[in-house]
Amino acid sequence: MTPHSPILSLRRIRKSYGPIKVLHGIDLDIHPGEVVALLGENGAGKSTLSNIISGTVQPSAGEMTWLGRAYAPADPRAAMEEGIGMIHQELKLLPKLSIAENVFVGRYPMKAGRIDRKTMEDRARSGLHRLGLDISPDRLVDGLSTGKQQLIEIAKALTLNARLLILDEPTAALGAEETQLLFRQIERLKSEGVGIIYISHRLEEIRKIADRIVVMRDGAKVQEFESGDVPIRTIVEAMVGRSLERMFPTLPAPTDQVTLEVRNLSSPSNAFRDISFSVRRGEVFGIAGLMGAGRTELVRAISGADPISSGEVLLHGRPVTPRSPIDAIRNGIVLVPEDRKLQGVVLDHSIAENIGYANLGEISRSGWVSSRRIRQFAEECIKTFGVKGRGGQNAGELSGGNQQKVVLAKWLARKPQVVVLDEPTRGIDVGARSSIYDLIIDLAREGVAVIVVSSDLEEVLGVSSRILVMAQGKQAGILNREDANDVSVMELATI
Amino acid sequence: MRAAVQDKQGAAVRLLPSLKGATGPLIGLIVLCLFLTFATDKFLSVRNFLNVLDQITVLGVMAVGMTFVILIGGIDLAVGSVMALAMMVLGYLHVVAGVPMWLAIPLALAAASLNGLIAGLLITRFNVPAFIATLAMMSITRGLANMVTDGQQIIGFPAWFNMMAIVRFGGFLTLTVAVMIVVFIVGLLYQRYRHGGRVLYAVGGNAEVARLAGIDVQRATVLVYVVCSFLAGLSGMVLAARLDSVQPSSGVSYELDAIAAVVIGGTSLSGGTGGIGGTIIGVLIIGVLRNGLNLLSVSPFMQQVIIGAVIVLAVTAETYRKRK
Numbered sequence: 001m002t003p004h005s006p007i008l009s010l011r012r013i014r015k016s017y018g019p020i021k022v023l024h025g026i027d028l029d030i031h032p033g034e035v036v037a038l039l040g041e042n043g044a045g046k047s048t049l050s051n052i053i054s055g056t057v058q059p060s061a062g063e064m065t066w067l068g069r070a071y072a073p074a075d076p077r078a079a080m081e082e083g084i085g086m087i088h089q090e091l092k093l094l095p096k097l098s099i100a101e102n103v104f105v106g107r108y109p110m111k112a113g114r115i116d117r118k119t120m121e122d123r124a125r126s127g128l129h130r131l132g133l134d135i136s137p138d139r140l141v142d143g144l145s146t147g148k149q150q151l152i153e154i155a156k157a158l159t160l161n162a163r164l165l166i167l168d169e170p171t172a173a174l175g176a177e178e179t180q181l182l183f184r185q186i187e188r189l190k191s192e193g194v195g196i197i198y199i200s201h202r203l204e205e206i207r208k209i210a211d212r213i214v215v216m217r218d219g220a221k222v223q224e225f226e227s228g229d230v231p232i233r234t235i236v237e238a239m240v241g242r243s244l245e246r247m248f249p250t251l252p253a254p255t256d257q258v259t260l261e262v263r264n265l266s267s268p269s270n271a272f273r274d275i276s277f278s279v280r281r282g283e284v285f286g287i288a289g290l291m292g293a294g295r296t297e298l299v300r301a302i303s304g305a306d307p308i309s310s311g312e313v314l315l316h317g318r319p320v321t322p323r324s325p326i327d328a329i330r331n332g333i334v335l336v337p338e339d340r341k342l343q344g345v346v347l348d349h350s351i352a353e354n355i356g357y358a359n360l361g362e363i364s365r366s367g368w369v370s371s372r373r374i375r376q377f378a379e380e381c382i383k384t385f386g387v388k389g390r391g392g393q394n395a396g397e398l399s400g401g402n403q404q405k406v407v408l409a410k411w412l413a414r415k416p417q418v419v420v421l422d423e424p425t426r427g428i429d430v431g432a433r434s435s436i437y438d439l440i441i442d443l444a445r446e447g448v449a450v451i452v453v454s455s456d457l458e459e460v461l462g463v464s465s466r467i468l469v470m471a472q473g474k475q476a477g478i479l480n481r482e483d484a485n486d487v488s489v490m491e492l493a494t495i
Numbered sequence: 496m497r498a499a500v501q502d503k504q505g506a507a508v509r510l511l512p513s514l515k516g517a518t519g520p521l522i523g524l525i526v527l528c529l530f531l532t533f534a535t536d537k538f539l540s541v542r543n544f545l546n547v548l549d550q551i552t553v554l555g556v557m558a559v560g561m562t563f564v565i566l567i568g569g570i571d572l573a574v575g576s577v578m579a580l581a582m583m584v585l586g587y588l589h590v591v592a593g594v595p596m597w598l599a600i601p602l603a604l605a606a607a608s609l610n611g612l613i614a615g616l617l618i619t620r621f622n623v624p625a626f627i628a629t630l631a632m633m634s635i636t637r638g639l640a641n642m643v644t645d646g647q648q649i650i651g652f653p654a655w656f657n658m659m660a661i662v663r664f665g666g667f668l669t670l671t672v673a674v675m676i677v678v679f680i681v682g683l684l685y686q687r688y689r690h691g692g693r694v695l696y697a698v699g700g701n702a703e704v705a706r707l708a709g710i711d712v713q714r715a716t717v718l719v720y721v722v723c724s725f726l727a728g729l730s731g732m733v734l735a736a737r738l739d740s741v742q743p744s745s746g747v748s749y750e751l752d753a754i755a756a757v758v759i760g761g762t763s764l765s766g767g768t769g770g771i772g773g774t775i776i777g778v779l780i781i782g783v784l785r786n787g788l789n790l791l792s793v794s795p796f797m798q799q800v801i802i803g804a805v806i807v808l809a810v811t812a813e814t815y816r817k818r819k
Contacts (some may be wrong), residue, residue: 303707305706305707324706324711325706325707325708325709326709326710326711329709330709335707337707342701342703342704343701343703343704343707344704344707345701345704346696346697346700346701346704346705346767347701348700348767348768349696349697349700349767353693353696353697356693357693357694357697357704357705357708357710358708358709360690360693360694361690364689364690367689367690367691368688368689368690369688369689369690369693370687370688371687374693410708
């Protein structure tokens with residue numbers, strides 16, 4: 001297919017941790033100027049494989065060939081010197097250093113025992129230029145957008161003359177515009193003959209960017225597509241290993257009774273302005289918009305987590321504008337926050353304790369609680385909501401989907417009237433997502449008013465009966481399910 | 496009500512699991528005791544044990560408050576100074592102003608608690624980092640304590656006050672030791688079996704998660720600093736009884752001893768894990784170690800070195816265990 005021979009070849013790569021086998025003999029070729037999408041659910045072995053290529057982890061068996069020679073990097077530094085750069089999901093830049101210093105950290109160009117600032121900045125500038133970035137290399141990293149920081153990480157790899165880049169979820173924190181910028185740079189790198197391994201959960205973007213798709217499941221390569229343009233459903237089916245009858249459950253018909261009403265709500269920081277909508281009993285109300293449109297701030301304000309400068313929130317026609325999360329929770333408005341790991345659960349505490357924290361009032365008798373009773377309470381919640389785990393297990397040991405269920409479970413025991421979910425499936429396996437959707441629909445069936453915020457357009461379209469589209473903090477419009485599709489939503493979102 | 500009684504019984508039965516996380520320090524304490532039993536002939540005796548208890552009263556009471564503070568991820572550097580201030584307020588009120596002891600003691604404790612209230616409000620309302628807020632309070636309260644008598648000590652407490660620290664009721668407990676034990680038990684029960692105590696773990700584990708879970712993080716934080724200062728004041732009362740006098744230079748660097756006891760007991764400085772059970776063991780380790788080193792005639796300077804080494808040992812062992 002490709003005229004060139006591969007720059008990187010993996011043959012029968014295996015990896016085990018003790019008795020646990022995480023990779024079973026992977027074969028993989030990467031050609032110059034090619035974007036290979038590496039897909040799979042969490043735990044499929046994508047990270048282990050990319051860590052092996054980038055020298056972070058050593059394989060238990062198998063060979064790698066890099067530019068025709070045997071390749072076995074002892075550590076990431078060795079891999080980098082060979083020309084293989086990995087850009088991690090979490091950025092590893094030092095905010096208080098300049099861009100140039102970040103690009104060359106640990107390997108500053110020296111002249112006469114001193115750092116040669118001029119060479120450093122010139123080389124950084126040419127790296128930035130290559131990526132079409134017009135920023136001064138002596139600027140501090142602090143305050144740059146996540147997208148720009150991502151590109152600086154790539155520039156860093158490029159100054160090492162990287163011929164293979166591994167990008168792990170590069171767009172997870174990027175807005176649409178920044179994603180476009182990144183894609184343009186990927187195209188440019190391709191034309192220069194750089195090979196790229198691209199890991200992402202966002203399947204729509206894979207179709208745009210990938211030349212080849214490799215799907216992994218349970219530590220093995222299960223399928224390879226010789227083109228990026230494969231129907232998403234086909235990819236998902238390969239990832240989860242079964243055919244999907246449905247991604248989204250059918251929506252229940254909402255009642256006419258209005259549960260929550262938001263009137264002219266504005267935030268003091270101007271993150272959102274003059275927002276009005278209502279959510280009926282048993283309705284799933286979606287909120288869509290681009291990154292930075294004010295969706296998260298809006299729903300956090302409704303649940304009392306962020307301040308409100310004007311406007312009001314009504315529950316069954318009664319004003320309940322919350323001043324704190326406690327206020328909102330008392331009125332039955334609960335939030336499943338955007339960032340599970342930082343806002344949803346205490347990772348190094350047990351599931352039982354995590355569920356207990358939101359229900360101590362319920363569990364305690366005249367202020368007395370015991371671990372046993374917390375545990376009993378939690379085990380019941382775990383059973384009801386199908387969390388895969390035991391009460392004594394730390395929340396950090398759970399998969400993303402199960403952590404999210406813990407966050408939901410801790411609220412649902414309180415029989416809330418309004419449940420607000422902010423990015424409910426971010427970072428969750430495609431297979432586990434549908435069980436979250438099932439939970440959302442079940443809530444609506446039980447008469448809860450549900451608000452779902454999501455950057456995943458397909459998701460908002462799939463679960464909501466109406467969709468509020470926000471653009472730059474303003475209400476761009478509310479679409480009924482019949483009128484909502486990716487085009488109509490994006491039109492409003494990009495006003 | 497019946498549930499409450501049941502829980503109290505449960506508390507006694509499950510005291511051992513409540514040391515979960517402090518098993519390392521407990522083993523350390525046992526090893527230390529065994530070593531001293533063989534290394535000296537005076538260590539293993541009821542009398543020496545009672546001596547150790549007497550010697551740890553001040554530290555013990557103070558460390559309970561410090562545990563709560565560290566549990567929520569805070570720090571209180573002011574406890575040593577607050578203790579001195581409480582002592583000087585007591586001395587001034589009773590000896591100089593003639594206020595009876597039954598009133599002077601609560602007033603001194605109130606003065607101590609006030610410091611915690613100020614620190615707590617600085618931290619929650621004005622977002623001053625706990626380290627800075629309590630560092631400032633440390634300086635302020637030390638200055639105030641000195642101002643009471645211009646740096647002089649005060650003597651002249653009633654005879655029964657000193658007797659509280661000397662007379663052993665039933666040949667066993669002095670009243671000051673009894674105070675410490677009561678503080679231990681109340682602290683332990685509060686932390687494990689009260690709504691307000693469980694909340695502290697959430698606050699220390701992740702304050703934002705706690706806030707979004709409907710926990711009043713600010714109130715809990717202020718309360719913890721008030722309690723910590725109250726207990727610092729109470730430890731001042733204990734020290735005043737033991738010394739039969741008060742002086743403004745008391746308690747210098749006691750905050751560091753208290754922090755050391757808490758840390759040796761396995762409570763993490765980043766908050767969210769640990770507890771009073773471990774702290775009791777930490778306090779005992781410091782007490783037994785000091786007592787044993789005295790019995791072995793180790794110089795006080797060398798003792799400082801050894802205690803420092805024990806802190807390092809305890810914390811590295813804990814980190815190592817966790818990583819595994």
